[in-house]
Amino acid sequence: MADDQAKVKLYWLERSRAQNILWLLEELNIPYELETFRRVNRFAPPELKKVHPLGKSPVISVTPPGSAEPIVLAESGFITQYLCEHFGSETTMMPKRWKDGQEGKVGGETEQWLRWQYFLHYAEGSLMPMLYLGMVLGALKGPTVPFFLRPITSLVANQLIAKLVFPNAKKQLAFLEQQLETSGGDYLCGPDLTGADVLLSFALITAKDSFEAFGAWDEGGPRKLFPKFFAYIDRLDAHPGHKKSVEKIKQIDETLGTEFPA
Template identity: 50%
Template sequence: MTDYNQGCKITLYWLEQSRSHRILWLLEELKLQYELKTFKRRSDKLAPAELKEVHALGKSPIVTVEAPGSDKPMVLAESGAIVEYLCDHFGKGNPTLVPERYVAGREGQVGGEREEWMRYRYFMHYTEGSLMPFLVMTLVNDTIRNSPPFFVRPITSIVASQVEAAFLTRNVEGNLAFLEEQLKTAPEGGPFLCGKDLTAADILISFPVIAAGGRVLQEKKNREKYPLLAGYAKKLQEVEGYKKAVAKIEAVEGTFSASIYTAIMAGPSKSLILDPALQKYYELNANRYKYWRWNSRHAWLSLIYMVAIPGALTWAAYKTDGKYELRGKRRGDTISEW
């Protein structure tokens, strides 16, 4: 049996609902042996303090590599850096994870790179540099909208909605449209971003893409607008290495959720809710001020009702016979079902 580890002891410090899961997937694809140490988020969704004992910033993922004869393990942090290091030193377990760089006969020449490799290099930096910041900002914006006391939420909701409309939505949609086009023009027809083979860049981008698949792409209009991206998110989760990584976590933790962006804590026991329809049900009931009816002919009266009579002009979510619907609280109007 080939020792792809080359005698090295590899340890992954894995945090639930974080970027670290793609490193676990990569370890599976590279056929490496590793020790898995799992951590849960605190109640405020931040990483536990124990991770600072491994790396000063206390973020996840963290990987340690102890080479034969070394005095102490080497500590690797930052997803992109971890992926590149592991592929550089342990890539023999799956050579196609990094596309061949040069066209035959043009080795070392400027412009001699193959399209597959150029895409690979680009997406290794695009994921954290361009795409992830907007998803993080969306999460922060949602927190601003939903976390304050109920009597402040009308104000924070307006502020958050303005930020969303003026900045976040167009940037998120711009990136989704860009990825849709990249999949459409992938070498050899894809189905991955760099061509027919899964690469480390696909693994790296899986976190935001799967998050979008569980959030933005749940809406039918977006699935129709970005069909290739929706299919790509699904295909990534069907890759054998990804499924093995999920199974590893389920065996240790008993459950698995791909991303903090697609899961919420809700319900009487504040348990983890993964079903998108049920997420919407709880989200609507928790934030009714976002859905109150505005009477344009009597705007001033609507505003007085909203402030003076909490809930007078709001909507509430109901579950009936397995279906969820949004109804006007005063008149019982059903305005949507899902």
């Protein structure tokens, strides 16, 4: 790596949302290093706390040119914004911020940039809590629960899913459907793939077949109710950049001795 380039390192935890950041780094065409970690009893290993006090992934470090002191960044939205702002000028990962002649003025931002900024916060602030709760409650009905307790945990889980997860899922999917209808293109911020789409990709692609199980949808199910939303997920899944990142992830998992989930 040239001395005048920032040095970027991604601290990779298997089966984590670091997958989003890897795809983003590839789209930004940034040379980067990887340091890989395996989970211990499904959790991140304590070694990650040496990188960031919370010991979570994704985490990156960025060492500016001529410096020996790295900047350590955590939280997916913050990482995405920082990388796009510093390395995304020749890509579509961050939309143009200012309308011509409105630079620095309140209300001078473009609609695409405002959408981009919003979805960087929406991903972790609104979408992921709903999906994570659904995942946790779904596990209460699975084989990890002893069979003699499963009828009770399943009853509790079904009640909570019906009252908390399902109404929220319908609201979130309807919202994203409407955002795609008004974006002016195939992606959430317009015609081009941005860092916000990449940030949402792992959660949506992973969850796309789980929405059906959240509750009793109207006839035809969620795919019929929200066609633009599911077409959007399929578009992310089929994107050449995503496919390339998946192949790289498979290679990483092989070096860790784990199997990439199908």
